[in-house]
Amino acid sequence: MKQILLSDLVPKEILQELQNAYARYTGMASLISDANGTPVTKASNFTHFCMDLTRKSTLGGKNCQECGRRGALQALQTGKPAVYPCHAGLMDYATPIILNGNFIGSFTGGQIRTEAVDEEAFRRKAEEYDIDPDEYVAAAKATNLLPREEVERSAQFLYEIASVLSKIAYQRFQLLEEKQELEHSAKVRMEFLKKYSTNLNGDLQQLTDFLTLISKVGVERDDVQAKNFSGRMADNMLRHASELDDTIDYMEIENDDFVLRETTYDVRWVVNRKISELEPLAEEKGLTIECEVDDSVPRLLVGDPTRIAGVIGKCIENSIIHTDENGVRLRLWTEKEGYAAMLGIRIEDEGGGIEPEPLKVIEDYINSRGKSDSWNEAFELAGFATIGYAIRAMSGSIKIESEPGKGTTFIFRIPQLAGE
Secondary structure (H helix, E strand, C coil), X not given: CCCCCHHHHCCHHHHHXXXXXHHHHHCCEEEEEECCCCECCCCECCCHHHHHHHCCCHHHHHXXXXXXXXXXXHHHHHCCCEEEECCCCCEEXXXXXXXXXXXXXXXXXXXXXXXXXXXHHHHHHHHHCCCCHHHHHHHHHCCCECCHHHHHHHHHHHHHHHHHHHHHHHHHHHHHHHHHHCCCCHHHHHHHHHHHHHHHHHHHHHHHHHHHHHHHHCCCCCCHHHHHHHHHHHHHHXXXXXXXXXXXXXXXXXXXXXXXXXXXXXXXHHHHHHHHHHHHHHHHCCCEEEEEECCCCCCCEEECHHHHHHHHHHHHHHHHHCCCCCEEEEEEEEEEECCEXXXXXXXXXXXXXXXXXXXXXXXXXXXXCCCCXXXXXXXXXXXXXXXXXXXXXXXCEEEEEEECCCEEEEEEEEEEEECC
């Protein structure tokens, strides 16, 4: 396999946030490195002993890289997280990040002690690394002292996270490889992305669920900072999954291959998940997202939940961007129409509103499925083209009401079948 970097497959900011969340939760140092032992992220919770003394020594820093790499390779060989004494006398643990059976990086943690400081041993190490012995011994004594069982429990936790990262890296690698080979054929590339997007979303959801659990209840400890970091990671994973769905939609539109994926779904669950994804964006502006689902809405509906969620999400996001106070209100209801349950969706804000002429352009753009003469990059980026495609494909209707200075309201009516 050709040389490929971990950061090519998983964005550095995601790796950094995941590492920070883990370090906050365990209270231990952590670092993610590539296959050569070179750090990919910035160190989290590193001790004075390691960061300011050992790693600043030329020989000590080199040994730190090699030590982490060997620990990860040991874990790769045994199939278990490796817990080991580091070259400087502390306890570390490591687990590999694997791509198609190949070692591409490691997730390491530790920098703690499981026994009292052996002053003579640390003084000899200080002399070897040309570090002041008294300062080295004092720094060693300042490191955390924990039972071996706590270290092994944290190492197992790290191993589970690294396993999910390995799955995500493998899926991303397949996407990149196939994309290069199929560049000449958009249609074939589309089929490939469809095939693997479900698997990739599933792996992202595994990590999301894992971190969401920590953010709500913690894991054998009450650490507010760890919960906050984990919650943020869960939000990011949901956003990335949504962006992947948008990419698929746009490519289907370009290839005239836009089809519905209908199934039985719980619209309340779909709406709540989409709101949880957008709440951080609203909170940054001091806004709220209010939701009301009428009792008339059946527990289960038959339709395309991904497209329903996409329409609602794009309109709420647009309202948040153009609103500076109060918030966004969402209401869902159903009306019986023949065999169908006509699902009504109303999204309104108190933003700046839209002047009549621009409003007409937006309506034309949506109703023409993004192919009107009034093509506009801003509308395209806001997802208005996919809104039009989705609503028309579902035999629905769109209405926009807006008054400058008072806000905008999107109203959709989409026929669905009641699932019960």
